[in-house]
Amino acid sequence: MNVSVVLFTSDLRLHDHPPLRAALDGARQVVPLFVRDRAVLDTGFACPNRLAFLADCLRDLDAGLHDRGGRLVFRSGEVVEQVCRVAGAADADEVHLAADVSAYARAREDRLRRALEADGRRLHVHDTVTTAAPPGALTPAASDHFAVFTPYFRRWSDHPLRKVLAAPRTVRVPDGIGSEELPGREGLSGLSEGLARGGEREGRARLASWLRDGITSYDTGHDDLAGDATSRLSPHLHFGTLSPVELVHRARKAGGPGAEAFVRQLAWRDFHRQVLAARPAAGGADYRTRHDSWRSEAEAREDVEAWRAGQTGYPLVDAAMRQLRHEGWMHNRARMLTASFLTKTLYVDWRVGARHFLDLLVDGDLANNQLNWQWTAGTGTDTRPNRVLNPVAQAKRYDPDGVYVRRWVPELAGLEGPFVHEPWRLRGLDRAAVDYPDPIVDLAEGLARFRRARGLD
Numbered sequence: 050m051n052v053s054v055v056l057f058t059s060d061l062r063l064h065d066h067p068p069l070r071a072a073l074d075g076a077r078q079v080v081p082l083f084v085r086d087r088a089v090l091d092t093g094f095a096c097p098n099r100l101a102f103l104a105d106c107l108r109d110l111d112a113g114l115h116d117r118g119g120r121l122v123f124r125s126g127e128v129v130e131q132v133c134r135v136a137g138a139a140d141a142d143e144v145h146l147a148a149d150v151s152a153y154a155r156a157r158e159d160r161l162r163r164a165l166e167a168d169g170r171r172l173h174v175h176d177t178v179t180t181a182a183p184p185g186a187l188t189p190a191a192s193d194h195f196a197v198f199t200p201y202f203r204r205w206s207d208h209p210l211r212k213v214l215a216a217p218r219t220v221r222v223p224d225g226i227g228s229e230e231l232p233g234r235e236g237l238s239g240l241s242e243g244l245a246r247g248g249e250r251e252g253r254a255r256l257a258s259w260l261r262d263g264i265t266s267y268d269t270g271h272d273d274l275a276g277d278a279t280s281r282l283s284p285h286l287h288f289g290t291l292s293p294v295e296l297v298h299r300a301r302k303a304g305g306p307g308a309e310a311f312v313r314q315l316a317w318r319d320f321h322r323q324v325l326a327a328r329p330a331a332g333g334a335d336y337r338t339r340h341d342s343w344r345s346e347a348e349a350r351e352d353v354e355a356w357r358a359g360q361t362g363y364p365l366v367d368a369a370m371r372q373l374r375h376e377g378w379m380h381n382r383a384r385m386l387t388a389s390f391l392t393k394t395l396y397v398d399w400r401v402g403a404r405h406f407l408d409l410l411v412d413g414d415l416a417n418n419q420l421n422w423q424w425t426a427g428t429g430t431d432t433r434p435n436r437v438l439n440p441v442a443q444a445k446r447y448d449p450d451g452v453y454v455r456r457w458v459p460e461l462a463g464l465e466g467p468f469v470h471e472p473w474r475l476r477g478l479d480r481a482a483v484d485y486p487d488p489i490v491d492l493a494e495g496l497a498r499f500r501r502a503r504g505l506d
Contacts, residue, residue, distance in 0.1 A: 052141040052223055054080045056132055057121075058154075060147045060178045060289035061106040062249040063113045063216040067175040068145035070214045078223045080139050081114055083107060084132065085125040085232070088153075097239040098377035098411045102247035104232045106288050109248025111231060119220030122228040129161045136170055139223050143171045147178035147289075150322045151415050152329035180319045181293045182208045184326035194327035196430055198320050205316045213295045241377035244411060245284060252285035256296070260303055267307035272382045274365075275452035279381060280311065283412035286318065293318065318417060324430065325416040332419050333400065335428040339503060343398035352395050355489050356387070357405055359458070362488035364470055365444035366390050368457035375457075377411040382447055388425035389438035394495035396502060399426035427503075435503055437496055444470040460485045 053072035060066060061083075072079045089095050095103075111121040124131040136144055144165055149155065162172040176183040187204045188194060195201035234240070245251075259280045270278030285291040297315055300308040325331055335341075346353055355361050359370035369383035379387070384406075391402045403422040407413040423429030427436075448454055451469035455462045460483060461469050468475055473487050500506050 051076045052078045052080065052139045054082055054132065054136050054139065054141045054144045056128075056144055056146045057081060057083045057110070058147060058149065058289075059287065061103075061110050062252075062290045062292065063110070063117075064249065064253070065214045065292035065295045066216075067178055067211075067214060068147055068173070069217065069220075071173060071175065072143070072145045073217055073220070075143065076141075078139075078221045079119070080122055080135055080141065080222060080226055081110075081119060081220065082122045082124065082132065082135055083110075084128045085123070086128050087126050088128075094407065094413075096408050096413065097237050098241055098244055098409060099413060100232070101234045101237050101240055101244060102284055102288060102411045104234055104237075105247030105251070106249070106290055107231050108233065109250055109290075113216075113249060114220055114222075117217060117220045119222045120228070121231070122222075122226050123231050124229060128157055129164050132161060133164050133168060135226060136165065137168065139226055141170060143173055145173045145175065148174050148176050148183070149179065150184050150326040151332065155329075177211055177294055179289055179293065180322050181205075181210060181297050181315060182319050182323075184319070184323040187323065194323050195320065196324070197432060198317065198430065201320050201323070202313065202316050205319060210294055210297060213292070213298055241375055241409065241411075243376040245281070245376070245378070247284065247288060247290065247411075249290040252282070252290035255280075255282060255285065256291060256299075260299060263307075264300065264303055264311055265305055265307045268310040269307075271310065272447050274368075274380055274382060274448045275450065275456070277380070281378070283414075283417075284378070287412040287414045320430075321416040321420040324420055331423065331429075332415050336420070336423050336430065337428055337434070339428055339434060341398075341428070342502060343392075344396050345398060346401045349395060349397045349401075352489055353391075353397060353401060355486070356391055356395065356397075356402075360486050361390070361490075362473065362486045363390065363440040364451075364454040364458050364461055364472065364485075365448060366440050368448075368454045371457045373406070373409050377409050379410070382443075384421065385425055386438050386440060386443050388422055389436075390440055392422075392426040393437045393499045394440075394490060394492065396495070396499055399423060399428065435500075435505060437499060439492060441470055441492070458485070 053076035055069050055072045114120050132144060165172050182205055270276050282291060293315055297312055300312050359367035361367055366387055369379055369387045373379040388402055391397050392399045399422045403419055406418055420429055424431045427434030454469050461472060472483055472485055
């Protein structure tokens, strides 16, 4: 009786899962396997918020498999070693895996292929599991990847999508394959209080609600900080409880300007993956150097601590940083603003901010996080690398009534009118009554420092 192994990584779902479908088509029995990678744990990338969400996803995946007569096999350790052990115990002919783009994931895939071939087994790597278009499928004439989003998006929009695959009705798992106990949120410390729940069922419920009530106004409302009109599907895309291919299909079916704007954001996600696939060093080094002499974390210690704590004296920046700590998530417009403030107003190395985001974000993703930080810092793919986002102007535009600020900075909840965005303009007893810090930097001085550093004066 032939057996295949499906190694789940960041594709923790049963709907629209090409590796699982291929394994079921080619074998009578399948071992659904997840390995908690010891190397990832050792790097510190596995922050508490993502570990908790991952635990939700694994338990939900296991429950979905049980509903179909199967179960999830969970192991911990070195991935190649554990996969080979399971494949040997099951006498499996093949292992199926979703393609990934990071340098680490691709090196791990190469090691796994060599180890399996040495045992007489085959590794099948499947594209369009975590992206809508394969990272290397769309290239310009003179390069191995697109460095500018707009021409990439044109090609991406014309690229044919594969069909969405139904979830399997039955998954038969061979007997005798040992599994460790699935992890849970229990015992994890340092979790954000408002952390969302993970799992495919949760993701599909959120998607259904988004398509019903949110997507039609996305084009006009996605920057409304107070309205919270984004999909909040990014954690489910990061862990693969939702398929990007299915999301594009369903958004296009919904139609309209809101759906088009949402699809564009999904294309941005693929864009960053094709950049990282072609330039893996961009995960930690400037994609396009501006020869910056960034202030280090040590040099800017007090400013960095104020930024992390949401105590910069700029209400919109502080509201966003407090949302991040409370929810393990932040609105996209707020991500751009807080990143601009750290890198350009405070002139602190973008890697300091990117690390803090990865420490807290439940959707913390190497491609999106690092390359969005670089985009904002001006060392990435932005065609306007020297733009600086003014936190006061951004607040008046995207939180005009101060609702978002008052939600996350309760010290300012009693202020009326424009003072909520500029409390330092209060005078005398009115200012003394507000327990909130003065700005840690003058915006004009910060802008001048940045322009001098970039040689723009």
